[in-house]
Amino acid sequence: xxxxxxxxxxxxxxxxxxxxxxxxxxxxxxxxxxxxxxxxxxxxxxxxxxxxxxxxxxxxxxxxxxxxxxxxxxxxxxxxxxxxxxxxxxxxxxxxxxxxxx
Numbered sequence: 001x002x003x004x005x006x007x008x009x010x011x012x013x014x015x016x017x018x019x020x021x022x023x024x025x026x027x028x029x030x031x032x033x034x035x036x037x038x039x040x041x042x043x044x045x046x047x048x049x050x051x052x053x054x055x056x057x058x059x060x061x062x063x064x065x066x067x068x069x070x071x072x073x074x075x076x077x078x079x080x081x082x083x084x085x086x087x088x089x090x091x092x093x094x095x096x097x098x099x100x101x102x
Contacts, residue, residue, distance in 0.1 A: 005076035008068050014060045022056025023049055 029052065030045030071077060 004079045004081055006079055007071045007076040009064050011061060011064050014064045015057045018060030019053045019057035023053035025056075026050070026052030 026049035027045070030040075030048040033040050033048065034042065034045045
């Protein structure tokens with residue numbers, strides 16, 4: 001049923017995803033603080049955004065490290081990988097188109 005078992009995750013892409021999401025969230029929060037209290041200033045809002053981005057990135061690294069340590073001992077995370085195009089067309093009784101092979 002499952003055709004792939006995930007036992008390790010790369011650290012750098014997870015850090016980037018969490019960092020960018022934390023940076024965007026921190027930017028919104030920094031803008032709200034700037035609008036509510038003018039004494040913080042633009043640099044204070046930028047500092048809040050950078051700080052929240054780094055904290056979210058470190059949280060992502062921590063979660064990835066815990067997963068990479070525990071997943072091999074617990075047997076990994078089983079995944080079933082299928083093409084969305086062929087499964088959605090076969091469920092409707094339509095033959096999938098001939099896809100070019102590269």
